Amino acid sequence: MKFLDRLGVDRSSFIDLFSACLGCGARVQEAGSKLIVKSRRRSVDFECGEISFGDDAPRAIWYIGSEVSSSRTWLWEYENINRLDERLLTLARLRLAARARGA
Numbered sequence: 651m652k653f654l655d656r657l658g659v660d661r662s663s664f665i666d667l668f669s670a671c672l673g674c675g676a677r678v679q680e681a682g683s684k685l686i687v688k689s690r691r692r693s694v695d696f697e698c699g700e701i702s703f704g705d706d707a708p709r710a711i712w713y714i715g716s717e718v719s720s721s722r723t724w725l726w727e728y729e730n731i732n733r734l735d736e737r738l739l740t741l742a743r744l745r746l747a748a749r750a751r752g753a
Contacts, residue, residue, distance in 0.1 A: 699738055711738065 659670040690704035700708035715726045 696738065699741065714742075 657667075657670045657674075659666050661667055687703050690706075692701060692703050694701045694711070695708065698708070699711050701711050702708040715724055717724050
């Protein structure tokens with residue numbers, strides 16, 4: 651059974667389909683927060699492109715975008731040119747291009 655079939659959502663309704671997929675992504679993010687972050691302090695090193703939680707070893711940043719709850723908006727990271735280091739933006743663009751090519 652394919653992923654979309656398992657959702658049990660009306661595929662002719664873009665809003666329903668988008669909401670169902672977004673919900674799955676939110677559940678993954680929430681689970682990651684519980685398993686990785688565990689309410690620990692985080693430290694971000696933008697020079698190295700790494701983030702660490704508590705005393706754990708640093709991990710590469712995989713930033714895909716940001717959400718603003720109050721306005722219920724989403725901004726893809728490659729569009730967010732106001733706050734991020736150009737090297738991180740370049741890396742994100744390269745990763746997106748590689749995924750588009752199936753790499």
